[in-house]
Amino acid sequence: MTAWPNVGVLAAGAVLACLPGLAGSLIRAKVTDAGPAMRLEPIRGQERAGNEEYLDFDRNGFAAHPGRLSMRAASGGGLVVLGPPAVGVLARRAVERGDAAQLLRDGTGRLSGHLGETPADFGFAAEDVTTRGLPAWVVPSSSASSGVWVIHVHGLGSSRSQCLRGVEAFAALGYTSLLPTYRTSLDLSPTPVRSHLGLTEWKDIEAARRYALDHGARRILFVGWSLGASIVLRTIERCPAPSTAGALLVSPALDWPAIISAQLRRAGCPGFLARWLPHTVNLIRPRGEPIIRWREMPATYMGKHPSIPTMIFHGTEDRSVPVQLSRAFVSRQSQPVGFVEFDGAHHTLEWNSAPQLWNGSVQAWCRSLGLEAYVDPTYPVSEAK
Numbered sequence: 001m002t003a004w005p006n007v008g009v010l011a012a013g014a015v016l017a018c019l020p021g022l023a024g025s026l027i028r029a030k031v032t033d034a035g036p037a038m039r040l041e042p043i044r045g046q047e048r049a050g051n052e053e054y055l056d057f058d059r060n061g062f063a064a065h066p067g068r069l070s071m072r073a074a075s076g077g078g079l080v081v082l083g084p085p086a087v088g089v090l091a092r093r094a095v096e097r098g099d100a101a102q103l104l105r106d107g108t109g110r111l112s113g114h115l116g117e118t119p120a121d122f123g124f125a126a127e128d129v130t131t132r133g134l135p136a137w138v139v140p141s142s143s144a145s146s147g148v149w150v151i152h153v154h155g156l157g158s159s160r161s162q163c164l165r166g167v168e169a170f171a172a173l174g175y176t177s178l179l180p181t182y183r184t185s186l187d188l189s190p191t192p193v194r195s196h197l198g199l200t201e202w203k204d205i206e207a208a209r210r211y212a213l214d215h216g217a218r219r220i221l222f223v224g225w226s227l228g229a230s231i232v233l234r235t236i237e238r239c240p241a242p243s244t245a246g247a248l249l250v251s252p253a254l255d256w257p258a259i260i261s262a263q264l265r266r267a268g269c270p271g272f273l274a275r276w277l278p279h280t281v282n283l284i285r286p287r288g289e290p291i292i293r294w295r296e297m298p299a300t301y302m303g304k305h306p307s308i309p310t311m312i313f314h315g316t317e318d319r320s321v322p323v324q325l326s327r328a329f330v331s332r333q334s335q336p337v338g339f340v341e342f343d344g345a346h347h348t349l350e351w352n353s354a355p356q357l358w359n360g361s362v363q364a365w366c367r368s369l370g371l372e373a374y375v376d377p378t379y380p381v382s383e384a385k
């Protein structure tokens with residue numbers, strides 16, 4: 001009988017010893033989940049006025065976000081593009097494109113910043129190509145003399161269509177855009193493999209860079225959205241090249257321990273635990289998955305500085321990657337980094353909230369880099385088509 005208390009102490013100690021590993025495993029599973037976001041927004045009503053159709057949403061919900069958004073029914077179906085909100089008792093949005101019948105049957109759907117699924121939805125003529133055996137789009141330049149290519153890299157749990165709204169600013173300058181996929185792109189599978197947070201994905205983007213150079217690119221700009229920003233910086237770090245002209249980072253997910261800590265604190269985790277738990281992600285690691293060394297990640301702890309001209313776009317209401325992280329990143333760089341904040345914008349919704357600010361900032365930055373630019377006076381710098 002006297003042995004039981006000792007066994008209990010040992011058992012309790014074993015459980016406590018396992019807790020960090022279990023916590024790390026859960027955190028790793030969450031941050032490497034490359035599936036689509038599952039947050040649903042309820043539809044509170046529908047109204048028709050002449051040829052116009054309107055959908056109503058909660059005034060304090062995601063649907064009140066500034067600018068145009070899209071919605072897909074919870075059961076699937078096509079993308080429905082919604083106009084900017086008119087916020088009163090409810091948030092009302094006009095249906096600009098698509099059939100809302102399935103949304104209304106479901107009564108709920110997933111909102112996003114994607115305003116189209118293919119280049120044609122934005123009025124772009126595009127070519128389907130492959131890089132490293134993976135599908136990509138090329139939106140050709142309107143200027144035969146331009147040797148500037150822009151490689152757009154989407155974020156975690158997304159597809160290359162995420163980047164389409166950002167193409168028009170570069171197209172107006174006569175640049176060619178290349179929108180590649182990588183190993184966890186939703187273009188390849190609706191249930192993708194686990195993300196490696198850029199540890200391996202950068203190889204697919206390096207292949208896109210080589211494709212651009214092989215097809216006439218002389219200067220290359222990178223645009224990285226969320227995780228795509230980290231992938232872009234890793235590509236540039238691993239394969240430095242004189243052809244790289246600069247990088248635009250949109251809602252950049254760079255300092256992953258800080259990002260995870262911020263999310264844990266939002267969930268009510270005490271500060272000391274929130275700072276420590278991100279460092280447990282390798283204690284229980286799925287077979288075949290790489291060790292994640294935070295200090296080797298681009299810009300983690302602000303220890304690695306981009307060696308090329310860099311611009312950052314970040315929304316002030318980003319709840320996934322706090323804008324404070326970008327402010328800190330910019331303040332600690334050894335060379336100037338451009339920084340534009342988008343008031344009221346959530347994660348990767350900077351363009352949606354202020355498309356003219358986005359387009360104007362992009363074009364001013366490109367000119368500051370000394371890239372040859374042909375501005376098409378007939379090109380619509382608009383809120384997309």
